[in-house]
Amino acid sequence: MDTKILLFAIIAYLVGSINPATLFTYFHLKRDIREFGDGNPGATNVFLHVNRLSGIIVFLLDVSKSFLMLWFAGRYGITGGQLAIIGTFVIVGHNFPIFHKFKGGTGISSFIGGLLFMSTTLAIQVFVFALTLILIMYIIKTKLHSNYSALEI
Structure with missing residues (x-):
C-alpha cells in the first residue's frame, strides 16, 4: 500500500x-x-x-x-x-x-x-428516496393513529 x-x-x-x-x-x-x-x-x-x-x-x-x-x-x-x-x-x-x-x-x-x-447525482437520488420513505411512513403512522382514536371514542 x-x-x-x-x-x-x-x-x-x-x-x-x-x-x-x-x-x-x-x-x-x-x-x-x-x-x-x-x-x-x-x-x-x-x-x-x-x-x-x-x-x-x-x-x-x-x-x-x-x-x-x-x-x-x-x-x-x-x-x-x-x-x-x-x-x-x-x-x-x-x-x-x-x-x-x-x-x-x-x-x-x-x-x-x-x-x-x-456521485452527486446518486446522492440526490438516495436523498429523495429516503425523504419519500419518511413521508410515506409519516402518513401511515398518522393514519393509524387517527384510526385508533376513532376506535377508542
Whole structure:
C-alpha cells in the first residue's frame, strides 16, 4: 500500500472519530448525547432529543467531515478505489471512534458525505428516496393513529 494512502487512511479514521453530536450536545447542554433517547451519538438523536436545528447542524458536520476528507485526498492525487478506501476509514472512525471508547454512531451521515463526493447525482437520488420513505411512513403512522382514536371514542 502506498504511504500516501496509508497516511490519508489514518487521518480519515481520526477525522471520522471526531463526533459532532457528542461535542455539540456537550457544549450546548453540558450533557452527553449518549444519555438521551437510544444512546446513539448521532444526528438523529440530537434532532429528537436536543432540538431540530442542532440535529441539522450535526448532520451537516458529519456529512462535511467525509466530503471534505475525500476532497482533500482528491486534491493530493488520490482517485477511484483509493478514495473509496479513504471514505471507508472516515465511516469506520465515525462508527468506532478512538476518542469515545470505540462507541460511535451508525455512520449514515458520513456515508452520505462520501456518496455526495463520489456521485452527486446518486446522492440526490438516495436523498429523495429516503425523504419519500419518511413521508410515506409519516402518513401511515398518522393514519393509524387517527384510526385508533376513532376506535377508542
